[in-house]
Amino acid sequence: MRAETHGQLYGDVLYFYTEYREGFAHSEMWHPLYFWFYFVFMNALWIIIPSILLLDAWRHLSAAQRALDSVKAKRH
Template identity: 40%
Template sequence: MQITLCVCELYGGWMTFFPEWLVGSPNLNTESWLYFWVYLLFFNGLWVLIPGLLLWQSWRELKETHYQRAHLEKKHL
C-alpha cells in the first residue's frame, strides 16, 4: 500500500509541475527568490523527498523479506 501511495504522489507531482514548466506557464513564477527557492523547491521538494524515502524504506523491507524466505527455503530443502 505504501509503495502504491508513494508512486501515485510522485506521479501526481510530476503531472502537476512538468506541463506547467514545459509550456512556460506564467503561473509558475520563478522570478522571485522566495517563490523559487522557498515555495517551489523547498515546499514542493518535500512532496518528492518524503515519498522517495518511503519508497526506499519499502524496497529495503521487501528485499529483507525476500532474503529471509530464500534462506528458510534453503534450510527446508
C-alpha cells in the same frame, strides 16, 4: 507501500513537468520566495518523502525475501 504515496509522487512529477512545459507561466520565475521556496522546495518535499518511503519499503521487502529464501534453502 500505499497507493497514496505512488499517486502523490506521480502527481508531483506531473506538476513540475507541466509547469516546465508551460514556461513557468504560473509563478514569478527565479523569485527567491515564490519560486525557490514555495514552488521548488515545498513541492520537492512531496517528491523526496515518498521516494524515501518507497526505498524503505523496497529495503524491507528485499530483506524479507532474503530471509524466506534462506529458510527455503536450509530445508532442501
